[in-house]
Amino acid sequence: MSKLGTSFYDHPIFTPQAFRVPTRAEKILLDQLHDHLWTGKPGAFFHGPPRIGKTTAFLNVRDSIQARSGVHLPALYTSMPPRDKNTIREVHYKCLTHTGLSFNRRATCNELANTLVAHLIELSHLTEHKTVILIVDEIQRLTPKQIEVFSELYDTLYEHNLRLCVFMVGNSSSSHLLLSDLELNCNESIRGRFFTEQHKFKGIHSKQDVEFILKQYDKLRYPEETGPTYTEFFSEKEFNNGFRLAQLSSIIWDTFNTYRKQLKISSWPAQYFFSALNLLLPDYLYKYGAKNFESDMISACIEASGLLHAPYQ
């Protein structure tokens, strides 16, 4: 237990808010975003079940979005909050809040809109591609009228020979109302621009997805570059003898499968997956070693992660 000092608990897996491990879903998402960007589409709608990792995935990939030439494109992320009154000003206000810009909180809608336009134009000029990406999360909380804000932004930038690409993100179940509203003829322009292309975000839904993430644990190091890998950190001897966490992907997935059928869910929500895995490493793998690893341990971790009490079971 010599490692159980302060440095042991400094490991990133103990700080979930800062813990970032690339998933296969993120890779797929990035490919989808690039497909849209590179084919000149104005935007798309990404939806999926709650807690599946949409927001995390978008936040993780937002700085990796590239033009075809490999140049990184600036992306602005904003998340829409629920409000008593759904006003257009609120959308501008929220977008500006996420930009980090300083602005007068009592400014008019027009002033906020102009500030946002100026900011998007400025971002788009950062690269020679004159393109800026806007990621709008929790879109199910907006009305079609509020979504028109993004059409206006798109048009304004277009007037200046710049390109705005808007990716809407929302919960599948809660977006039904919005999507049905958008089916109306009066909302055709919004629908045609941003909702023609719809993608379901699947999260962790196969053994390959699990294996992809476990491989990251075998690769990622703490401290970065000089330290041991995550797996090595918690099972040094076995790791040096050839053990890799990815070898457990089958048993982990199979154990989850029993719960999946019981809970009637198609994918393992990322939050609960990482919660279970990050319990597994210090509480079981570290203590009992890889040789003594059993599916019961995984079951215990899954149950401790809170999956069984998740809101959508």
Add this chain to the structure above:
Amino acid sequence: MRPISDTVINTGYWLSQPLESWYSVMIRLFHCNPSLTFYGWKMFLNDNKACSTEKMFDLLKDLYLKQAEILPEHKQELERHSHQIPNGKLKLCQECGNAGYHSYLFQFPWLHTCPLHSKPLESLCIECNRPWGNCEEFFKHHCQACGLKPLDEYLVLQYNLGRQDFTGLLTLSEQVDKLAKSSVLWFCWDQYEDLVFTRENKVNMRPSDEDFASVMLHLYPKATIALEPYLTYQATTHKQWLVKSTQWQPSDIYEDCTNRYTRTLSHNHLCPEIYGHIIQLPQQMVLARQKAIKRVHELLSEIHPKTHSLHRSDISSIMSIESDCPLCIAFSCWYSILLVDNHSWYIPPDDPEQNFLYFDGIKNYPKTPTPCKYLATEESYYETPIDFQAFMYEIDLLQCFLQVYEYIATSYVQVIKSYPRTVYIADLENYLTHVKPSQDGQAYFQLHNHCLDGYFPNSYLPESFTLKKFPEIIEMLKKNNPHFFYMNKELYRDGLTSVQYQMLDLLFVHNQFRNHYVAYSHFLESNFEKIRAFLSRKGKITNTC
């Protein structure tokens, strides 16, 4: 790429235009952040505390420079002109004012017309009659021209501005920058007169003949033949008119002490630091100097009585003198250059680092005229009578003054910019701030219809001399062509004797000076009788041997 998380304001850097000033940047910041009020800016910049407008500007500058790291060259340019934040004293043309563009070049006192729009640079907005640059008024939306505009309208104006041709402004800036490059001006004052110069503070103007009226003494073979009866053949062959060819041996001392040029070796007891040549001038040449100095001095005295104070002062006291003009400065420089001591002429060594006003663009310029004058042909050269030399020397000295003045007049603002090295001229800015437009002694430019008029004080130079077209000024600055001064004959005629007039007419008036290298032989042949008469009056030409 700049991290988005670092962004606190929209910089609008992508709308930046060449040579813009801080005023221009601030107007852009205000337009690109329309949700911030004037008060909001102050609070935001000063940690939610109210502050003065001046402090707000300073904080805004710092913030902008911090954020503008993505464009280092842009940042560099702004930092260079950071002292150019004018408040309430802006000069703008109405078009630039509407677009919110201002260049530091507009603030030059001699520039009266916008090089971009060819409209007058005014200190007041035509629409509201308020001074440009009043930020509080700017936020009140009172004036559609100089007030805060909607973003889309501002962007359209900026795009239109971006389509303007900035070439003229850029060229002017480029030339002005050349003049602004570091140069060390060292002057000799009366108190140093007897000590000549030390190596550290000597004046190094390179000697020249080609840049002065005496260049006319180059003759061509045909002319030589025509003038042969009046010239004494000199055995040594020279093809160039250079100082090198005129160095004396100790034995070259005339019996007549008034006609004596004596070379002093550089390592003499008076100035061991100097390793050039010091030549003791004949009395006539000293008198020629005094006449030239007196003439310029009298002209300046007519313009304003403070002329004297400057050149008689110590360097330290010059810094405190107020209300002096470029002509006085030029006079001081010129006077100091001449008076190594009253009776000698210093030839500096051929060392570029020590040349007076030596830097790119004005290499070896201004120059000092050689006192001894020879008639040079392609085959040989001849010494001329000493009184003729004195006359030519005086003319050359006057022209030398104009060269110095040209330098000062074109560079005074830039010299002020680098004032730690050239503090002596710092008071010029003060002078220009207080001087009234009609006051004599003010150098100015007037740019309209692509013509840049002015450049010399009205009172000193005839009107015809001051009319220069903008491209010509640029061309002149590029080439630093001193012969430009010859274009006006009146300059040289004023105050001369009738004999001098006659000679000047021969030299300048009836000749296309710019083509003198080509047209001389023809000129001399066609004016042979006049030249002969002139030379006859002065007596026979003596032999140098």
